[in-house]
Amino acid sequence: MSGVTFAAALAALGGCGLLGGPDHSPAAGSGGLEKPSIRVAVMSTIDTAPFRLAQDGGYFAREGLTVEATEAATGQAALTKLIGGEVDIGYSSYTPFFAAKSKNTADIRLVADASSAAPGSTAVVALPGSPVRSVADLAGRRIGITAPNTMSDTLTKSVMQDHGVDFSHVAWTPVALPNVAASLKHGDIDAAFLTEPFITQSAKAVGSVSVVDTATGSTRDFPTAGYGALGRFVTESPKTVAAFQRAMLSATRDAADRAKIEPLMVKYAGVDAETAARTTLLTFRSTVDPRQLQRVPDLMLRMGAIATGVDAAPMIVPQVVG
Structure with a gap:
């Protein structure tokens, strides 16, 4: 961050x-x-x-x-x-x-x-035209995270597991939070974990939308x-x-x-x-x-x-x- x-x-x-x-x-x-x-x-x-x-x-x-x-x-x-x-x-x-x-x-x-x-403060986001439209679509995708074994991929894995989605073949891709919007726009990643204020900033910059709120299920609060x-x-x-x-x-x-x-x-x-x-x-x-x-x-x-x-x-x- x-x-x-x-x-x-x-x-x-x-x-x-x-x-x-x-x-x-x-x-x-x-x-x-x-x-x-x-x-x-x-x-x-x-x-x-x-x-x-x-x-x-x-x-x-x-x-x-x-x-x-x-x-x-x-x-x-x-x-x-x-x-x-x-x-x-x-x-x-x-x-x-x-x-x-x-x-x-x-x-x-x-x-x-x-x-x-808090609800809506951490999320996996994607572009509106992306094939990633729900948590089920994250399997096997390139997902931007801050670094391996951090809060970003740990929360994302937990939400995927809550929904029965396999994360073993996900390409976890390190991307600095301020660079996520550009990486989405250029097609370098399919989706990304973000926290605020980067969720709001990315939505404003490239129109990204939240695919899943990662402060839900096992990771609520x-x-x-x-x-x-x-x-x-x-x-x-x-x-x-x-x-x-x-x-x-x-x-x-x-x-x-x-x-x-x-x-x-x-x-x-x-x-x-x-x-x-x-x-x-x-x-x-x-x-x-x-x-x-x-x-x-x-x-x-x-x-x-x-x-x-x-x-x-x-x-x-x-x-x-x-």
């Missing part, structure tokens, strides 16, 4: 009040953080809007926390930065986190949730992305982690007001105001639910994305409430 980088400030929006951010002094008990300045790898996706709201709206500052955002092109890139020590916390779809845990390549701990798939850290950071900086969680909890709650999110999409996710208004948002979340999250590694195992099962619960950092 890429787009323009989330790098500029929100000064043009008129300050924290317009963002819905708190304008009062830091909360009591926010002092004494082990690491008051942290670096977080994020991607230019619409489901990081609550993070930007927390950063530029003063939510982190209220907790005595300074957060420096580092752009990552993909979830795997964010994970690489995390493992390499470039950042303290990384945002990613859940699949790279569980793949790393399954292979024992990193001690991944999940700090906060980010999003779940499926956890899609979250924020992870290494075990050492979590152990050494529990107050810092809790401060991050409190800020994200508050910002995610306020992100329910779409008026606060659409300007962020326009300024930082590379979409115009019309697309921002029409985009179907993912469901923003902050608190990690162990039972819900377990669905991710279980599905990855069934779809062959990981070779060994993963118990999600021990990976979850204790969550703040309030």
Whole structure:
């Protein structure tokens, strides 16, 4: 998921009040953080809007926390930065986190949730004149995905399996999300998995239509992305982690007001105001639910994305409430 980088400030929006951010002094008990300045790898996706709201709206500052955002092109890139020590916390779809845990390549701990798939927010799309008109037509086709064994092909395989469609002969074709519309137009692929705002952008650019909503059946309300850290950071900086969680909890709650999110999409996710208004948002979340999250590694195992099962619960950092 890429787009323009989330790098500029929100000064043009008129300050924290317009963002819905708190304008009062830091909360009591926010002092004494082990690491008051942290670096977080994020991607230019619409489901990081609550993070930007927390950063530029003063939510982190209220907790005595300074957060420096580092752009990552993909979830795997964010994970690489995390493992390499470039950042303290990384945002990613859940699949790279569980793949790393399954292979024992990193001690991944999940700090906060980010999003779940809402109806219409993730889909397989095709051109109107394409022979791909339903999920049944996906068998044996060339389907564009972000990369193998990611959320894109895992969700698509699950929906195909739900409908009894064989996916063993599908030509899974890596295509960057911003390039999907052109690939469809040029006939390089027959269909593609997309998330918002790329579903809306592709429809606007080449008239693509949703063939199947991948947030249905076994993957209804499926956890899609979250924020992870290494075990050492979590152990050494529990107050810092809790401060991050409190800020994200508050910002995610306020992100329910779409008026606060659409300007962020326009300024930082590379979409115009019309697309921002029409985009179907993912469901923003902050608190990690162990039972819900377990669905991710279980599905990855069934779809062959990981070779060994993963118990999600021990990976979850204790969550703040309030």
